[in-house]
Amino acid sequence: MTQKNGIPMFSPNRRGFLQGMGAAGLVGAAGLTPRKARAATAMQYMCWEGYDKASIIQPFEAAQDVTLSIDLITDSPGGFAKLAAGAWRDFDAVSSDSPWIQRMGPAGIAEFIDAGEFADVYDSFYEQFRAPFAPLEFDGQITGLPTRWGWVGPTVNTQFDDLDKWSSYAPCFDPDYKDKICVLDWGDWPIMPMALYAGINPYKELDDAELNEIRLVLRALFKNTRAVVADLSVAQKGLMDGSFRTLIGGGTYCTSALRKDGQKHIMSIVPEPKDGLNQGIIWMEATGIVKDPVDPAKAKALLRHLTSPEVAVELAWTEATCNLVPSQQAEALFSDEQKDVLQMDYMWEAWDKSHFHDVAPNIDQMLEIWQQELAAAR
Amino acid sequence: MQLPSQIIEATGIEKYYGTYRALKNMSLSVATGEFLALVGPSGCGKTSLLKILAGFEDLSGGSLMIDGRDMAGVPASERPTRMVFQKLALFPHKTVAQNIGFPLHLAKRPKPEIGAAVRRMLELMHLKESYLNRYPHELSGGEQQRVALARSMVSQPQVLLLDEPMSALDAKLKKSLQAELKRLHRQVGTSFVHVTHDLEEAMMLADRICVMRAGEIIQLGAPAEIYYRPADAFVASFIGDTNLLPARLSPAQDGFTFDCATLSCTQPQLHAQQVAPGAENGAALVMIRPEMLRLLAPGEDAECVIEGEVAEYFIRGASIQYRVATRDGTEIVMDIPGTSVLPARNGEAVRLGLSVADIFVVRG
C-alpha cells in the first residue's frame, strides 16, 4: 500500500483495492442488524439526473404500489462515500457510474445479484454487456446491471472544425486554440483523456515519472483553457457559439441533447489510437440494489424495470442528456432520428477505440495534481 | 456699514404644503437686536415661519429680506441665521469642542481662533472647560442645551432662531435657562426669534410677541400690550386664568357703556382705548385678569362688584387663588396677595371689587 502525505492510498492492484473495500465494509456493517424485509410502500433511490424522469418513475410506482423518494447525486465518489458512511441503511437502490456500483457489493453496501435470475435481462442486452460482464463483477460476484452508457472524446462543432481536426487531442495544446478549450470540472473525467494523450494509461498503477507526465499535460492544457466549467448548459452554450472548440472530459453526455434539438453539426467522436494506446473512454452507469433493501422483491423489480426495452428508451431520451442503453431489444424501438441523435452508427467504432472507465488507482494523486496546477494556472 | 434697523423684513409670505395653506399673507419685521417671540398653539405656522427664516423651507409667495438681502434661493448654509433646535440636534459623534466649533470649522477659521472662540462660548455659557472633550450624551439636559446655544452663537450670527429649545426641560431648569437666555441676549446683541407655545415664557423673554393662529398674525406687540390689551378672546385666554364675561357694548360720548350680568358697576363707562377693535358693537367679552380683583371687606365699596361664594381656594405662596361661583353660575378666578390669615373659606359669601379702569373688552 502506498502512502502519500499520510493518507492511505489505493493498493497496487484492483483486486487488493476491492478486498480492502470489502474489509472496510464489514467493519462498517459490524454489529448492525439488517432491516426486516417486508412489503414496502416507500423506497429510497439514489441516482443520477435522468433516472428521476416521471415517465420512468411513475409507471414503476403504479405497478408496485410504492412511492420512490429520489436523492440526486452530482458526484459518483461522493455518492459512494455517502452510502458507505451509513446511508446504505436508508436506501434501497442506487444508479451511479459503473466502477462505483462494482465496488459497492464487495464494500458491503450493496447486494450481489444472481446472473441466472436476470438471464432474460442479459439476453435482451447487446452481447458486449452480457454475463459474465467484467466491469460489474468481482471474484465472480456481480453488483448491479448496466443501464446507460456513452463515450468520452472530443466534442466537435463541425461549423467551426472538421471532425478530422479532432482525430487527436493535439489541438488542445495548439497555440491557435488558446482560450478556446473548455475543461469540464467533473472530477477525474477531464484528467483521464489527457493522461491517455500523454501516452499513459491512467487505469494502471502509476509511478512518479508517469504522474509527472500527467502534471505536465494538465499544465499545458490549462495554458489553452478558457474556462473550467461544471455546468453542462454553460459548456454547451460555448460549444454552440464557437467560444469553446471542445469540451474536455465530456462526450456523448454533452452533445446528444443538442443533437436532439436539431443541432446535428454537434458531434462526439473518439480520437484515433496514439502509439498503440486507445484514446477514447467508455463510461457506463449501472443500477444496483443497496444492502438490505426494505423489500428485496421490489428492489429487483426496479432493476428489471430500468433495463426493460421500453424504459431503456425513456432513459436514453431525457431533457438534459441523451445516452445509449445496453438493451439491444430497445434498438428496434428507437426511431431513425433518435438513432442519428445518439450516433448509434458510430457506437461500436467508439467502443473499439476506447478504454473502459474505472476508478484509477492513483486518482487522489491525480486530483491533487489537478488542484495544484489549477491553482497555479492564473 | 450702516446696520439696517430692520434685520428681518418678511412681506406677504405664503406657504403651502400641498393644498394646505400654512402661512397666509404674512408680513413681519424684526429690528436689529430685538428679541421677538412667536407664540401660538401647535399648527399655527410659527415653526414653518422659523424654518422659512432659516432656509429649511422655500417660500410659496411673498418676499423675505434678511440683513438687507433678498433670501430667495439663498440656502440655509449661506444665511446669517443660526438655529437652536427643539431636540438640540447636537452631533453625537463630535465632542463638545467639535460641536461648538463646527460653524467656524466649516468656515475654515484657523485652529487657534476656533479654540479661543469655543473657550469664550464655554465661559459665556458657564460650562466647565473639562467638558470640551466629552460627547453630548455624557452631559445633562441643561448642559446639552448650553452647548447647543454655544454652537449657534459661536460665529456671532445676526439672527438666532430658537425652536422651542426649552420644551423638553423640567420647570425649574427651564426657569434658570430662560433667565440665562435673557442675559445672553443682552450680552451679545444678536436678534433673537424665539418660537414657543408658552406665552408666559414669551412675556418673560421677548421685547415683542407675535401671537399666531392658523397661519395668521393675530397680534404683534410688547408683552404688556399682549397681556393687558389682547386683540381678541383667543389672545386673552392664551395666558393665565383669564375671566371673560359676556357683555353688551353700546357707544356713548367719549367711549362706550357696557352691560354685564355678572358685574354690577356704579358707572359702566369705558374709554375707547379699553375696547379692542371689532368689539365696538354688540356682543362682547369683558376681560378681567385675576390679579385685578380684590376681596371686599363687609361694607366696603368698589366701582364694580361681583357677588358670589368661594368654591375653592389654592394657596400658591406669593398669592392665593380663589375660585368664586356667582349666582348665575359663572366661575370667577381671583389672585390676591398671600397672607397668613385666610381672608375667606369655602362656601363663604364674598364680594369682589374691581376698578373700571382695569377692565378691557374684546369681541365676543
Place this chain on the structure above:
Amino acid sequence: MAVMDKSWRDAALRISTLPLLLLFATFFVIPLVMTVLLSFQGTQYYRLVWTWDLKVWADVFGQAHYWKIMWRTLTMALICTLLCSVLAIPIAYAMVNRLGRWSEHVMLLMVFAFLTDAVLKTFGWVLFLDRSGVLNGTLQALGLPPSAVNVLFTPSATMIGMVYNLLPYAIFTTALSMARIDRDLLLASYDAGASRVRSFFEVTLPLSRPGISAGAVLVFVLSLGVFLEPKVMGGGTSPMAAELIRQSFETRVNWPLGAALTVVLIVIGAAVLALAGSVAILRARRAA
C-alpha cells in the same frame, strides 16, 4: 454601558438567555468542534478512519497551493468588501434621502433581485458578459470592435458577480443606519454653514458607520464562502476556498482534508474580523 454591565449580573436575565445559549451551542459550537475533530482523522477506501493524527494538517501546511487559494480567497473577499461598502454608501444615501416616494419601489425591486435564485442571476451575467453577449452586442452596435469587453471567465468577472450578489447586504445595512439619522442633524449642519456634500462627510457618513461596518462584516464573511461566482463567472480557472473544500469533500472524498481546510478558512475569517474589530475599538478609545 453601566446598564449592560449590570444586566449581566442579573441571575434572572442570565437564566432567560440560557435557551439561546444552548441553541448556539447545539447548532454552532458542536458542528465546529466536530469539524475540528474530523481534521485529525484519515481516510481509507473512501471511508473515514479514526486515526487521531496530524497527517492531514501536515498535508495542509505542506502544500503551497492550498495557501495560494486561501490567499486568493482572502484578497478577493477584502476587495469585494471594500467595493460593496463604497458602492453601498451613495446607493443607500440616494434611497434614504433623494428618491423620496420612489425609494420604496427601488427597495422592492432590489429585494426581488436579491431573492431571485443566485444560479439564475449568475447565468444572466454569463449571457450579459459573454464575448457574444448582450454587453458586447450593444457596444458593437455603438461602433466598438466585436468582443470589446472580454471579461467573462476572468477573476474580474468573479468580482463583478460577488459584488452584484453581496451588494444588497451592504446597501440594506447602510440604508438602515442612514434612515435612523435624525434629520435635524443634517439641518443643523446646513444651518452651521455646511453644503450638502460637506454635511454628508461631516454628519451622514460618520453616523452611518455602524451600518457600513455591519454590512462590511456580512459581505466579508459571505464572500469568503462564494462558490458559484468563481465557478460560473470566473470560469473555474481561479478557484476559491469554497470550491477547494467542495472538491476535497466530494470529488476526493477526503473529509478530514475538507474539514482541515474549512478550519483554516474559518480561522482566517475570524482573525481578520478580530483584527478589524480591535482596530475599531482602539480608534474609538483614542477618539474618546
